[in-house]
Amino acid sequence: MSVFSTIVSQIFNGLQSGSVYALVALGYSMVYGIIMLLNFAHGDIIMVGAYIVWILMSFLALPPAIGAVAAVAGCTLLGVAIEKVAYAPLRKSPRLSLLITAIGVSFFLENAAQLVMGAGSKPMPTIIKGTNIEIGSAHISFVSVVTIIVSVITMLLLTLLVQKTKMGKAMRAVSEDMDSARLMGININRTISFTFAVGSALAGIAAVLYSCAYPQASPTMGSMLGLKAFVAAVLGGIGSIPGAMIGGFAIGLLEALVSAAGLSVWKDGVVFGILIIVLIVKPTGIMGRKMNEKV
Amino acid sequence: MLEVNSINVYYGPIHAIKDLSFEVKSGEIVALIGANGAGKSTVLKTMSGLLRSKTGSIVFDGKDIKKTEAHRIVRDGLAQVPEGRRIFLQMTVLENLEMGAYTQKTVSDAELENIFKLFPRLKERSKQIAGTLSGGEQQMLAMGRALMSKPKLLMLDEPSMGLAPLIVEQIFEIIESLNRAGTTILLVEQNAGKALEIANRAYVLETGEITLSGTGEELSQSDEVRKAYLGG
Numbered sequence: 284m285s286v287f288s289t290i291v292s293q294i295f296n297g298l299q300s301g302s303v304y305a306l307v308a309l310g311y312s313m314v315y316g317i318i319m320l321l322n323f324a325h326g327d328i329i330m331v332g333a334y335i336v337w338i339l340m341s342f343l344a345l346p347p348a349i350g351a352v353a354a355v356a357g358c359t360l361l362g363v364a365i366e367k368v369a370y371a372p373l374r375k376s377p378r379l380s381l382l383i384t385a386i387g388v389s390f391f392l393e394n395a396a397q398l399v400m401g402a403g404s405k406p407m408p409t410i411i412k413g414t415n416i417e418i419g420s421a422h423i424s425f426v427s428v429v430t431i432i433v434s435v436i437t438m439l440l441l442t443l444l445v446q447k448t449k450m451g452k453a454m455r456a457v458s459e460d461m462d463s464a465r466l467m468g469i470n471i472n473r474t475i476s477f478t479f480a481v482g483s484a485l486a487g488i489a490a491v492l493y494s495c496a497y498p499q500a501s502p503t504m505g506s507m508l509g510l511k512a513f514v515a516a517v518l519g520g521i522g523s524i525p526g527a528m529i530g531g532f533a534i535g536l537l538e539a540l541v542s543a544a545g546l547s548v549w550k551d552g553v554v555f556g557i558l559i560i561v562l563i564v565k566p567t568g569i570m571g572r573k574m575n576e577k578v
Numbered sequence: 579m580l581e582v583n584s585i586n587v588y589y590g591p592i593h594a595i596k597d598l599s600f601e602v603k604s605g606e607i608v609a610l611i612g613a614n615g616a617g618k619s620t621v622l623k624t625m626s627g628l629l630r631s632k633t634g635s636i637v638f639d640g641k642d643i644k645k646t647e648a649h650r651i652v653r654d655g656l657a658q659v660p661e662g663r664r665i666f667l668q669m670t671v672l673e674n675l676e677m678g679a680y681t682q683k684t685v686s687d688a689e690l691e692n693i694f695k696l697f698p699r700l701k702e703r704s705k706q707i708a709g710t711l712s713g714g715e716q717q718m719l720a721m722g723r724a725l726m727s728k729p730k731l732l733m734l735d736e737p738s739m740g741l742a743p744l745i746v747e748q749i750f751e752i753i754e755s756l757n758r759a760g761t762t763i764l765l766v767e768q769n770a771g772k773a774l775e776i777a778n779r780a781y782v783l784e785t786g787e788i789t790l791s792g793t794g795e796e797l798s799q800s801d802e803v804r805k806a807y808l809g810g
């Protein structure tokens with residue numbers, strides 16, 4: 284393989300994993316923006332999504348489209364349910380209680396999955412099939428092209444939702460000033476539920492795309508993916524939607540770069556190194572604004 | 579239009595509002611004056627449903643809203659311009675106004691034009707991020723935003739706070755013109771002189787209790803009010 288083809292295929296690898304990180308990071312960032320919670324259970328929602336695909340396609344032998352739609356729907360419902368059951372009762376509690384609860388929900392989901400599905404990993408069926416694309420001597424997998432396109436379209440739709448629709452504007456209003464939003468007649472609980480629904484739907488899409496690239500489901504598959512997406516969200520500026528997108532692609536490309544340099548064992552270390560550097564040098568991240576002091 | 583009967587509000591162990599009763603009749607401007615920490619903002623927050631009274635009743639437009647959720651109270655026609663303006667600084671001026679109309683089915687152009695007629699500066703700056711506005715413009719935006727919900731009763735919490743005298747003058751003129759146009763006003767002010775000038779009636783609040791009440795004129799001539807709030 285020539286240097287050119289290595290670079291091209293690594294860029295596509297980076298964009299592929301980057302777009303999955305970005306989708307997951309968006310969920311982290313949106314939830315943090317609205318209730319100041321680092322939802323550490325977010326990664327585990329992806330794991331549940333992957334199992335939904337497995338159950339529907341391998342166990343019930345249904346077509347991929349149904350598996351994908353069910354995974355997105357299932358993740359959405361799960362996200363809303365977690366918020367209602369675990370986080371909503373703590374609305375007036377200190378933020379630390381909320382954070383500890385999120386870690387608890389994460390443990391609960393991982394162990395529940397282990398109990399129901401077993402500790403071993405399940406091989407995923409093929410979700411997307413197609414011929415690979417060749418650019419010069421470089422091979423670009425069909426899956427990675429689909430992943431990038433689906434993610435970009437999803438992010439465009441999300442931006443439209445947040446910027447232009449009434450609900451999207453209400454989300455921004457609530458995340459800026461909750462009491463002021465209530466004085467506008469905005470139903471806070473419904474807006475928070477909606478935010479969890481959108482964030483979890485993105486996680487569902489990420490679950491399907493991730494399962495195409497790494498075709499196995501296991502109870503702990505969400506934790507590493509979730510943590511890296513969390514790093515992406517922090518890098519981009521937690522709470523910022525464009526920041527999460529940029530951070531996701533940056534982390535994906537960085538990983539690919541590290542692998543291309545022959546240092547793939549260092550991949551995870553480099554990502555978490557980034558987290559440490561961001562937190563020391565610029566804790567608000569690339570797009571993060573200085574928080575307005577609320578008096 | 580608004581009848582408040584013996585409400586008691588607590589912040590944890592602190593008894594902030596003690597057995598408070600007052601009323602605002604349709605078409606009036608009523609002022610609630612008092613020193614810092616007397617509980618004026620607490621009263622307005624309780625009216626809006628952001629805080630809860632343990633006792634009594636808050637009857638607005640014939641309906642007890644003491645237990646109504648904050649977002650429904652706005653729908654019923656009781657809007658508040660909160661202390662410190664609390665506009666959405668990262669959203670545009672127009673988006674702020676749209677949020678004010680959240681309870682309406684659509685953002686009516688006629689209503690928007692009304693607001694822009696009242697506050698021409700907001701029209702010029704409608705695409706601008708609200709955080710870039712001056713203090714006076716932010717106060718105007720906060721008022722315009724509250725008016726977008728077409729309130730029957732508009733509550734204003736310290737609208738003169740931190741503004742230059744000329745702007746304060748303007749804000750009070752606008753409050754009077756809103757009242758003439760049919761909006762009932764409940765005004766909370768530390769600037770007692772200005773508030774009593776335009777108020778039909780007023781209440782004096784001290785550490786959570788009403789100590790005096792009367793017409794704006796009566797109060798501005800009362801010795802106690804002059805000594806405590808009007809500087810002689």
